[in-house]
Amino acid sequence: MKRFRLNRFGAAVLAVALVIGAGFGGPAAAQDGENSSPPAETTIHVVQQGETLFRIAMLHGTTVEAIAAANGIIDVQVISVGQRLLIPGAQPIAPGAVVYHTVKPGDSLHKILRIYNTTLDSVVTSNYLTSPDQLYVGQELVLSYGVSGTVLPTPARLHPVEAEDNIYRLALRYGVPLNDLLRYNALSLPAPLFAGQRLWIPGEGEADALVDLPLPFTACTIAPIPAVQGQTISVHLATTGPATLTGSFMGFPLQIATEDATRHVLLFGVHTFTVAGVYPMVLTAVAPDGTQTTLRLRIRVDDGGYGAEDISLETQQQDLLNTDVTEPEWQKVAIMMSGFTSQRYFDGLMGLPSTGAVTSQFGTRRAYNGGVLNTFHSGVDFGGAPGSSILAPAAGVVVLAESLPVRGNATIIDHGWGVYTGYWHQSEINVTVGDVVSPGQVIGMVGSTGRSTGPHLHWEMWVGGVQVDPMQWVSQSFP
Template sequence: MADFGKVVKLFVGLIALLLWIAILTPFAPLHAQENQGNPENFTYTVQPGDTLTLIALRYNLKLAGIILANNLSNPNLIFPGQQIILPGVMLSPAPSTPPGASPPAVDQTHLVQPGETLFGIANLYGVSIGAMVLANDLANPDVLYVGQTLLIPSGPPPTPEPLQAPFVAVELSEPTIIQGRTLVIKVTLSEDAGLSGMFEGRPLFFSQAGNQQRWSIIAIHTLTEPNIYPITLTATRPDGAAVTTYENVTVAAGPYGTEDIQFDDERSELLDAELIELEQKKLVNLWSQVTPRPLWEGPFRYPVEVSSLRITSHYGTRRSYNGGPATSFHGGTDFGGGVGAPIYAAAAGRVVLAEPLTVRGNTVLIDHGMGLFSGYFHQNQLVVSQGQEVQAGALIGYMGSTGLVTGPHLHWEIRLQGIAVEPLQWIQQEIP
């Protein structure tokens, strides 16, 4: 029975891993080609990790329309390489609406039912959440009431309002981003103005990229409800005049699995709430600091030997303990290996903690600047000390099984403003 459970868990883990690898690959460009029969329809080649929902989101299409057009009996079963008709997708962009054009025609309404969300309703009609917010002048897209009548906009989405000076351009690395990833925002200003920003109640810290360009990194918490969220940007001119603009980001659900972690009695004693809280406080104090400049450069490297790379658990998996409810998630990437395997700094930075902790065992925490930290837990032995500056690839310790673990491994975390984000993104992508 236990073995069967293990096999199932392994299988689920494998599926999750494959999905992740696919999801983390940058979105493929439009793999559409003309369909001979109908000039209005184009075929799309399914990429690894695609789901119908993601494809519909990406091309702003109705999920139901894709299912109908392809006569799909099970929309959950699509495979890489499969050709899918995308009804109404144009290869060349539609002629843009001239400035000052009337808002898009509205031809449908929807009566809000109990339990419905704007995300769900927008998906139902295949319109973007942004278009729904605009058409209905919604102040807070999270607040809908039962019986409310929503206008369903049709036609192409309206062209966004032109930016007001000194804003010249605002660019998001992923306008639709999956839970748990790091978003990069680049802002170009026409003059030397001060720039501040907020996302989900957290301030943005900007770094200068070029003459008038600034960038910041934003953590998308892995438990963020899929929806549209505004990023508030305020530029303050030298004369003190402030201009505020909003940039919307759509958060999509990540393909995260669920697992149950079993601890024996001796280990379970370590789940003492007071000890966890003390340790947590210490870490939170450290990783809520913001060193106002980036100390890293280029993509991060793996914290273990690449030749013996073995990932045993991925970031983001929803977790339950000893059969309880899934109230938490896996905040890092686990690397397997023997006790004593070397552990390296993933990027340049400053060691802000190197000591034994009750739950996380022997721990190294490195500050990379801009509110970004990497943590290396459960080590057997540490070879760096607090305050030490390290380069990418510097030996910091050896793998072990100290703290609350079931076997030797490295639990590796990336924290941005205290929020655990997908660590592998930092290896696969050069940020900013």
């Protein structure tokens, strides 16, 4: 059986249609548009990284307008990963059809069997599972849809929030536990609601089937899934009440930022030489009363598909490899770019630091003069005329602005939460240490200072003390 291959950013468009069954959308859909007749079949689509409403509409044979109307979406550009969308009039999936599911945090085998109405036997056989109770995040499962013949779970309902609603009143009104309501909608207390918002009201036993996390954890999302060598992953966690989180991934301690005592975010740079495989992440929440709860995840890391190149150096350039020259500078830069500032300056997509063409990508494995491929290109190179502008890609604070022997005129910006960017070989530096820069601000000029063979900008990013591909941050929004 051919395995389903994800693209580098984890978009898994085939994997996410959760058909809940005919009639499910009846009451909810009837409220959505006076003119549309009730759909015969309604599907819930969980938005994946890299998806757009247009792509989702194509996938389900419907239109952007129909999805927007059914979900009260005003700006069709704005959907978020993990959002549940009601897809009216989706083409039904025939029983026995092969569907794909990428395992996410909170998935359990029990949940997957229920959602796809399939059997343990068929899952084990189709996926050659030897330990079906040991799923990992990013695992791709091939499933035979609708073969179990059992009754589908009680459908959930959508509740359009009215001005006088609050989360406690809704839990009482629908007779569902408050925690289930929070978990099902990825909310945490105090959970402010706004008129026009739509809340999922779990049916009987439904909340447990959809999210399988130990309380106080109510939500956990990871992007991208799977993780990729040389890229950043973000993990968003919610807890029912205030909690202090600690954790480790691949054996490294994690720096976890908490935004309002119940929302927690960690960013992790996966080193480009990490061997592809499945790695444990352990997260522990400590409540104010000292109660400890541990969430264990196993996360798949994929090969980044980086190329390789051999660089030949003339004898007079050999001191590039002389560690007496390179090592002290490396130490200085590495220490500076491995810090952690608890204030976050970056917000959303980063801009490009240069309008020049990319002349060398991040991650290419490098050997010198036919040696071993034990180094890699640690940033992205932009070609450009000397003197062309270098722009700050995001807000931050300048923590280094000086001339270095190898990197030439160098600037380092601290963007907060362990995210740093560096700019090497400049002809001119336009900022000084302590400057607060804003996105798009000119911070320097392209040049060829230091060990450089021609004018270019080397743009480098560190996350959690690891060099990662900054171009991911131009297309994926963080945190």
